[in-house]
Amino acid sequence: MxxxxxxxxxxxxxxxxxxxxxxxxxxxxxxxxxxxxxxxxxxxxxxxxxxxNAMPHITVSDERRAPPPQPAERFYDAAEIHNLTPEARRRGIKNPLATMAALEPWLPGGIAPTVRVQAIIRYASHDVATAVVAIDPRREASVSDLPKQMRGATLAALYRATNAIILGDRLSEKIGARIGANITLQTSEGARMNAQVVGFFHTGVRSVDESTAYVLVKTGQILAQQTGLINELRIRLGDPMISREIADRVERETGYKSVSWQEAHEDxxxxxxxxxxxxxxxxxxxxxxxxxxxxxxxxxxxxxxxxxxxxxxxxxxxxxxxxxxxxxxxxxxxxxxxxxxxxxxxxxxxxxxxxxxxxxxxxxxxxxxxxxxxxxxxxxxxxxxxxxxxxxxxxxxxxxxxxxxxxxxxx
Amino acid sequence: MSIDAATPLIEARKVTRILPGIVPTTLVSDVDLVIRPHEFVAITGPSGSGKSSLLYLLGLLDVPTSGEVLIEGKVTTVMTEDERALARLTMLGFVFQFHFLLPELTVRDNVTLPMRALGRLSREQMLERAEMLLSSLGLADHMKKRPDQLSGGQRQRVAVARSLANEPPVILADEPTGSLDSKASEQVFEVLQELVAVQGKTVVAVTHDLAMAERMDRQIELLDGRIISDHAHPAAQAPA
Structure with a gap:
């Protein structure tokens, strides 16, 4: 050699x-x-x-991935059902606090309860469809970067006014609302509420910044017209790359549809x-x-x-x-x-x-x-x-x- | 290496070499030849008579079209290329008309090259042997020089030293003095003569120089690829 x-x-x-x-x-x-x-x-x-960072790593919603089997399907090997109207059921995750308590011991990250409501924000002749996310500010830091993404105020500002609301910075620009502005929220179910803008946030994801607003859980439940409603659990993990596996386990244990960020953005x-x-x-x-x-x-x-x-x-x-x-x-x-x-x-x-x-x-x-x-x-x-x-x-x-x-x- | 004087070192049996082509060219035709130990053989003939071609066939650099070449009784035509390469490395030493030293290597490294390729000696033993060979050829002061820093005669002596590196019993020389002046030619001839007389090697040399050929033990003359005469020179003498 x-x-x-x-x-x-x-x-x-x-x-x-x-x-x-x-x-x-x-x-x-x-x-x-x-x-x-x-x-x-x-x-x-x-x-x-x-x-x-703009969204939770895993979102557990109050939906089921597959519809519940019909009684006829349980009794017969072959059943064909036409024009079925699903049974009306109460919205929200059952026993959300107990569910969270069951997940928290093994979950490698934080979990927070949320109420998500679709509403129209009305201000100065502007009507903008918005996802109103009702959060617990004390838990929010464990599931998102929202506290760091705040502009002009902190998350604690949600406690400073009745029906306080934090808007995405692009949303506020779109409707021209400033801090202190009183806006109107209206849901498709007819609920109507006045809210005061107490701050803005900026995630850097345009779709989030121009169509999302945050309120307190209590405010969200009033807007949804359902006391005690929690229709979403948001989870953030230490390692976001294991979200898919964790989401699968959460879904197995809770029965609720659990979507990882990878699944949400599969395309x-x-x-x-x-x-x-x-x-x-x-x-x-x-x-x-x-x-x-x-x-x-x-x-x-x-x-x-x-x-x-x-x-x-x-x-x-x-x-x-x-x-x-x-x-x-x-x-x-x-x-x-x-x-x-x-x-x-x-x-x-x-x-x-x-x-x-x-x-x-x-x-x-x-x-x-x-x-x-x-x-x-x-x-x-x-x-x-x-x-x-x-x-x-x-x-x-x-x-x-x-x-x-x-x-x-x-x- | 002990050589039995009765056993032919190299033997050619009905060796023919034809260069293929549109018009096939016969280089060597139907040659029978035996080279025995300790012989000093000259191969002579006019240009194009097949002298060098015969030498390359005897030296396993070329493969005959028909017939066979035997080295120490072993048929070489059935050997693989690597087996022939090993036979060249251990049994045969080559000296060409042009020194054919590797220009980037020093004189000493050129001499150690065949030893390193064989890999039987330690580095120290190789260097010691290379220095001994070069000193014996009067090149002790030139070991660290590159070939282009030497005269033609000196380069040819280095080539002789390299051919002796693995102590082969046979040295094949193709016009070893062809590119040298008369003084240098004489020096190289004396070195080859000494290899036979003192070291007991067998030397087969192709030469145009008939006077030089007559000073060798045996002269084989070729014409058109065929041996036309093969005779001994009783008058040939060992160097004083």
Whole structure:
């Protein structure tokens, strides 16, 4: 192995300029791949973070995933039921406090009761359909970032006025309501209530900010015209990525429909798969192009070294040894290119992360970047593999050279 | 390596080599030849007579179209490429018209190359042997130089040292003095002569130089790929 490496090393050193260009090609591929992966992953993480922070990780609603079986279905193997009107039942989660108490011991996160009511907000001749979410401010910090997303007041402001309400900042802009404004809430069931705006919030998710409002649980129950109503339990977990598993267990234990944030945004999650596929294709293409440089340098070296190959083979070096010499040369280029590419990739990420962006559509002023060793590892492995593959073909050709043909030509 | 003087070292049986092509070219035709231990053999003939081709066939660098080449009684035509490579590494040493040293390696590294490929000696033993070989050829002061820093004669002596690296019983030389001036040619010839007389090697050399060929033990003359004469030179003498 030492012999193979020594000869490979002398070949690489003897063609410093060409080797440098090949290394630069691989390094550029690796560097830009890392930067691109970092940017794509960063933007995806940032998006998921915003999405996850804007809503509970798991929402337990007072619905059942499947309708209850009809008596006829219980007694007969085959029953066909037409024009069935579901039985009217009392809204809300039964014994919500007991349900929460049963979940809390094993739940790796917080849980809070909620009343969700659909209402029309009326103010200054504006009518806007709004999801009114009735919350317990003391528990809210354990299930959402709402306390941190407040603008102009804290969540405690909900206690400061009768029927106090907190509006999304885009909603307040839309209807022109300021703090202290008295607005009217009206439900489809005819309930009507006056409420006072005590603050705003901003999640960064447009659909939430322009159509959501928060009130106290008591206020929500009055609006829903049902005392003691809790129609939603909101759960936040330490690790949002396990939401799906936890949601399944909650649903099994409570019988209520329990939806994780991943399920709620399944279409979005599947678009990430496509996005990642595109990213890896582009990154792969960049590295493939870089490997052409390696192919070129190894082809050039084997061409220039045809006489040396003939000498080595005439001395008795095996085809394997000769082939290995050039594969090792390609590996040296791949490893050196990957190492330089790691530094380049990191510097590109740092440089990109330092660019200030001012956009009214973005909450952040810097590009979101994810620093992960996986990006480096993947880019490095692909660069090394593509270098070896690129070097193998000319190496194989070189190893098969018939020494006599070269020696005859030389003499 | 002990060599039984009665056993042929290299044997060619009805060896023919035809280069394929639109018009096939016969390089060597129907050659029968035996090379015995400790012989100093010259292969002569006009250009294109097949001298070098015969040497490459005897040295397992080429494979005959028909017939067979035996090394120490073993048929080599049935060997794999790797087996032939190993036979070249252990049994045969090559010296070409042009030195054919690897230009990036030092003189010493060029000599250790076959030893490293064989891998039977430790690094220290390889270096020691390379230094011993180079010193014996008057190159002790040039070990760390690269081939392009040496004269033609010196390079050729390095090539001889390299051919001896793995102590092969046979040295095959293809016009070893062809690219040298008369003084350097004489030096290289004396080295080859010494290998036979002192070290007991077998040397087969292709040469155009008939005067030099006459100083060898035996002369094989080729014409159009066939042996037209094979005779000993009783007058050939070992170096003083």
């Amino acid at each position: 030492n012999l193979i490496f020594d000869i490979a090393w002398t070949h690489v050193l003897a063609r410093l300029r060409q080797t440098g260009v090949a290394i630069a090609g691989v390094a550029t591929g690796v560097g830009f791949s890392i930067m691109m992966a970092s940017l794509m992953q960063g933007s995806q993480d940032d998006f998921i973070k915003q999405l996850v 979005l999650m599947s678009s990430f798969v496509i996005r990642n596929l595109i990213m890896f294709t582009v990154v792969g293409a960049i590295l493939l192009v870089a490997s052409f440089g390696t192919y070129n340098i190894i082809s050039t070296i084997t061409h220039e070294k045809a006489r040396d190959i003939a000498i080595m083979k005439s001395l008795g070096l095996s085809e394997f040894t000769v082939r290995s010499i050039f594969v090792v040369e390609a590996s040296i280029i791949g490893v050196a290119g990957a190492a330089v590419g790691f530094v380049l990739g990191y510097l590109l990420c740092v440089g990109l992360g330092s660019i200030e962006i001012k956009s009214p559509f973005l909450d952040t002023d810097r590009l979101p970047l994810a620093y992960s060793y996986v990006h480096y590892l993947l880019a490095g492995i692909v660069a090394l593999l593509s270098s070896v593959v690129a070097g193998y073909q000319p190496a194989r050709k070189a190893a098969r050279l018939h020494p006599v043909e070269i020696i005859r030509g030389a003499t």
